Amino acid sequence: xxxxxxxxxxxxxxxxxxxxxxxxxxxxxxxxxxxxxxxxxxxxxxxxxxxxxxxxxxxxxxxxxxxxxxxxxxxxxxxxxxxxxxxxxxxxxxxxxxxxxxxxxxxxxxxxxxxxxxxxxxxxxxxxxxxxxxxxxxxxxxxxxxxxxxxxxxxxxxxxxxxxxxxxxxxxxxxxxxxxxxxxxxxxxxxxxxxxxxxxxxxxxxxxxxxxxxxxxxxxxxxxxxxxxxxxxxxxxxxxxxxxxxxxxxxxxxxxxxxxxxxxxxxxxxxxxxxxxxx
Amino acid sequence: xxxxxxxxxxxxxxxxxxxxxxxxxxxxxxxxxxxxxxxxxxxxxxxxxxxxxxxxxxxxxxxxxxxxxxxxxxxxxxxxxxxxxxxxxxxxxxxxxxxxxxxxxxxxxxxxxxxxxxxxxxxxxxxxxxxxxxxxxxxxxxxxxxxxxxxxxxxxxxxxxxxxxxxxxxxxxxxxxxxxxxxxxxxxxxxxxxxxxxxxxxxxxxxxxxxxxxxxxxxxxxxxxxxxxxxxxxxxxxxxxxxxxxxxxxxxxxxxxxxxxxxxxxxxxxxxxxxxxxx
Numbered sequence: 001x002x003x004x005x006x007x008x009x010x011x012x013x014x015x016x017x018x019x020x021x022x023x024x025x026x027x028x029x030x031x032x033x034x035x036x037x038x039x040x041x042x043x044x045x046x047x048x049x050x051x052x053x054x055x056x057x058x059x060x061x062x063x064x065x066x067x068x069x070x071x072x073x074x075x076x077x078x079x080x081x082x083x084x085x086x087x088x089x090x091x092x093x094x095x096x097x098x099x100x101x102x103x104x105x106x107x108x109x110x111x112x113x114x115x116x117x118x119x120x121x122x123x124x125x126x127x128x129x130x131x132x133x134x135x136x137x138x139x140x141x142x143x144x145x146x147x148x149x150x151x152x153x154x155x156x157x158x159x160x161x162x163x164x165x166x167x168x169x170x171x172x173x174x175x176x177x178x179x180x181x182x183x184x185x186x187x188x189x190x191x192x193x194x195x196x197x198x199x200x201x202x203x204x205x206x207x208x209x210x211x212x213x214x215x216x217x218x219x220x221x222x223x224x225x226x227x228x229x230x231x232x233x234x235x236x237x238x239x240x241x242x243x244x245x246x247x248x249x250x251x252x253x254x255x256x257x258x259x260x261x262x263x264x265x266x267x268x269x270x271x272x273x274x275x276x277x278x279x
Numbered sequence: 280x281x282x283x284x285x286x287x288x289x290x291x292x293x294x295x296x297x298x299x300x301x302x303x304x305x306x307x308x309x310x311x312x313x314x315x316x317x318x319x320x321x322x323x324x325x326x327x328x329x330x331x332x333x334x335x336x337x338x339x340x341x342x343x344x345x346x347x348x349x350x351x352x353x354x355x356x357x358x359x360x361x362x363x364x365x366x367x368x369x370x371x372x373x374x375x376x377x378x379x380x381x382x383x384x385x386x387x388x389x390x391x392x393x394x395x396x397x398x399x400x401x402x403x404x405x406x407x408x409x410x411x412x413x414x415x416x417x418x419x420x421x422x423x424x425x426x427x428x429x430x431x432x433x434x435x436x437x438x439x440x441x442x443x444x445x446x447x448x449x450x451x452x453x454x455x456x457x458x459x460x461x462x463x464x465x466x467x468x469x470x471x472x473x474x475x476x477x478x479x480x481x482x483x484x485x486x487x488x489x490x491x492x493x494x495x496x497x498x499x500x501x502x503x504x505x506x507x508x509x510x511x512x513x514x515x516x517x518x519x520x521x522x523x524x525x526x527x528x529x530x531x532x533x534x535x536x537x538x539x540x541x542x543x544x545x546x547x548x549x550x551x552x553x554x555x556x557x558x
Binding site for chain 1: 399497512550
């Protein structure tokens with residue numbers, strides 16, 4: 001199968017590596033508006049050829065749109081205007097507005113809304129790695145709006161990436177993504193900002209940061225190009241969960257101020273219940 | 280050297296493993312008020328012998344107090360009343376109140392206040408592992424209040440554990456520990472509580488949790504026996520940094536509500552600066 005990947009960063013680049021290795025892709029065309037990214041992707045062998053968008057669309061059986069959600073929303077209707085029988089999928093972390101946007105498009109059935117839930121805190125073609133997707137989940141949304149053949153091709157794609165496929169409607173997806181992914185990123189960005197503001201002497205951060213701090217602050221290295229539009233797209237759900245998060249922190253603060261040991265203990269024991277789910 | 284470890288959990292147990300392997304300890308005596316912990320530590324070979332506190336004190340050249348900070352504060356003056364030339368150190372995450380407590384004790388010079396900054400989210404003798412301390416930092420506080428020989432023995436101890444030694448006064452230690460360690464734990468406990476409250480269907484957490492959520496929520500598995508007393512001991516510094524943390528989250532919330540993309544972008548780029556320090 002000929003594949004065109006639009007957006008040659010961590011997500012698109014990592015797909016390219018394993019789709020080629022596992023013989024799912026015969027030829028991979030790459031499209032990226034950033035010349036440095038495009039050239040790097042070609043030089044390190046992620047793609048066979050860098051092409052313009054028009055050529056990319058025309059040369060592919062399957063188009064993977066692996067750009068941040070704002071760029072995806074900008075480009076998707078135009079690409080769908082130009083396709084014939086090509087199948088197209090995206091990898092964005094928010095799904096509702098994308099699905100609404102192209103709901104009535106005559107080529108709607110050629111599109112599969114998907115969210116492979118994998119990543120690292122790094123970005124760009126340099127960050128692309130093999131096995132990024134192995135064993136993780138991918139969410140396919142509003143399956144009934146796509147044709148059976150489009151669903152089959154995209155499920156095969158994620159099968160080749162060793163992903164577990166989950167179906168969900170786009171609206172629910174965005175609610176759950178806010179809970180288990182988007183809030184983690186805000187929590188981590190805010191932690192980095194806090195520590196950088198409070199700890200004027202960076203030497204102390206370097207010297208004293210143990211594994212705990214490193215692990216909670218890891219996501220704070222994530223790309224603003226990717227995350228600003230996600231926060232914008234999913235603002236309602238994110239604000240809802242952020243309110244709960246802030247209120248939990250305020251509860252901690254109050255109980256610590258009042259020296260309410262019993263109550264702090266109870267909160268920690270309740271938090272420990274996450275062990276049941278995340279081993 | 281004969282060593283008595285009081286408190287046979289993750290910290291004390293992991294020390295026991297490497298101090299024996301690396302021939303720093305000739306014989307290791309264990310003391311634990313929890314019979315199950317004591318028996319387990321003996322059965323899995325962490326210690327040579329389980330003894331009562333009195334025997335533990337009398338049999339040791341070096342006593343390592345590896346209990347939560349409230350228990351340490353309870354026991355330390357009594358142990359110091361009973362020692363002769365034995366050297367004693369602790370491993371607590373807060374240092375100021377401990378140092379104040381025994382400041383005028385006639386055996387003050389035999390005590391070294393230390394905080395090896397290592398750990399995992401697990402606890403108990405079952406959680407003890409080799410190499411826990413390798414390559415991490417340990418903070419020794421108020422060095423001038425200990426005798427030279429006590430400092431030498433404790434620095435050799437941490438040398439055997441392959442730790443980097445940093446000196447700091449106890450008050451500064453507690454400020455910096457609040458910034459780079461204690462706040463991370465609160466951030467993570469609150470995240471677990473939030474997700475458990477919002478996401479009623481635990482299946483979704485299990486299915487959708489990627490590496491990002493796992494890494495930010497990891498510390499939420501930490502022991503309440505250890506953390507409740509830390510929050511209590513270091514409440515002033517923790518509340519100060521918690522205030523900043525909550526205000527950063529509120530800034531995010533406001534900017535997301537107002538759809539201020541430029542400003543969200545700036546906050547994320549500022550948070551990204553943590554990369555300079557934590558690779």
